[in-house]
Amino acid sequence: MARTESNMLPLGTTAPDFYLLDTLDNTKKSLQDLKGITGTLVFFICNHCPFVIHINSELAQLAKDYIAKGIKCIAISSNDVDNYPQDSPELMKKNAIDNDFIFPYLYDESQEVAKAYDAACTPDFFLFNNEMKLVYAGQLDDSRPGNDIPVTGKDIRTALNALIENKSISTNQKPSVGCGIKWK
Template sequence: MAAVPPLCDFGWKPVNATLPGVDGKDHDILAQAGENGLVVVFICNHCPYVVAVIDRIVQVAKDLAELGVGFVAISSNDVTSHPQDSFDNMKLFAEKHGFPFPYLYDEDQAVGRGWGAVCTPDFFGFNADMELQYRGRLDASRKKAGATGLRRDLYEAMKQIVETGKGPEEQIASMGCSIKWKDAS
């Protein structure tokens, strides 16, 4: 069953963390921000919702960079139950799709839990003051990429945020596979 994140908590301020990236370096999440904002997306390698749109995610990241918006992806999935999401497989996934942004591993799941991440993909769009202004979908794609020419919800929302500092009042939540949490034993 698909998971759906909650509506945008406008103004929410994220907690920073340093996580290892597939490039062999440690990255501060918030240091990835551009002068006009930041998108943080929780993804994983195996989710059919992510796989269906990963090339669109890469393109949006490139387009947002031109607007001064940074981009970073984080995987918080439990790799014991889902070994296809391992750090080594993250490296292969990022290379295969030509990620122009850091892909970070949240091994202890503290970031995913602390941010309230729910599904893959789960997008968090921040303005230049690092205030949450978007918690919606990439576009109308689901387990299969939608038709070309779909409204680019994430891109349009971030463009509005760059121009006004505020996200759209109406947002359609993302949908995807639930994040695979470790047992809390």
Template sequence: MKRIAMAEVRSTFSLRPGDSAPAFRLPAPDGAMHDLQEIRGTEGLLVIFACNHCPFVIHLAAEVASLAREIGASGVKTVAISSNDISRYPQDAPEHMSSFATEYGWDFPYLFDETQAVAKAYSAACTPDFFLFDSELRLYYSGQFDDSRPKSGTPVTGADLRAAVKSMLAGEPAPERPYPSSGCSIKWKIGSEPSWFAPR
């Protein structure tokens, strides 16, 4: 994969395979509340930490929508969560989230984690960061969407995540060493950064 001149953070502090999905109850931009148990699918749940402005998220957004529809038909639902500090990144505020979701065809819940407590509970490090849970909401896969990066020239396919979903639904063992998610760091509120955060 070609090197790109862009700040890139890799998620290395994710939940361990087999860990339970941390519970949450968060608002959508319209104020409607959604919780983990309500949005889970019969066969699993994909949790994505995302935001509106990150070029890594924008690069994958349309294919994320396609994958979500595909796996949703198999009983694996999807939710995206934005945890960025909107006082410093107002483009990620809830009033802009609905238009972003519409633009890229995200027909799954896109929720706002104002306190950043959910991102910390999941040990999320970057946008996008992907967490795939099985039918019992146990972590099966935490890793990259695929090998593509902005300006890399590599097509966006979702190959890694699609393969993980396929293996999970087939009852196969989880990948032992998945390549970690890559992207922009979550924009933590100043003074409340998690212990694993190392500014670049």
């Protein structure tokens, strides 16, 4: 598996808006429809990436732990489904159900949203405050497939907790690492 690092969108960047298909209910939704009161965690994932498969249960748990605190999670897949059919919208829905995702799993068919966010890999994380300004762009934690470090979500959880408590978030943020987005 190829290892690609995230591009680290500059902190303070305004979240690019989108209008994408939610594969769970087959309706289109915008960022404005889905954003959280306190913050919004947007992450780019896909079905087949071993880095994402490794953290799926933590992604599901994150959403469950933080939704009551005003944080909304939004997953987006931007992979080329012609060459990677395992990432098709139908299989995205199945994956979301199988992993108990309580957040929308959106399909970025044109890949324009991934480009707007400068997303590079799966997983790639972007945490925005209630003004939709980027406050964290980095890894979930130090765990990777095969490195024997437990998946805890430590880095994202630290940033989320600081945002909720209105504390400063460290600008020393490690890039996410995963499979490169499969561009058309």
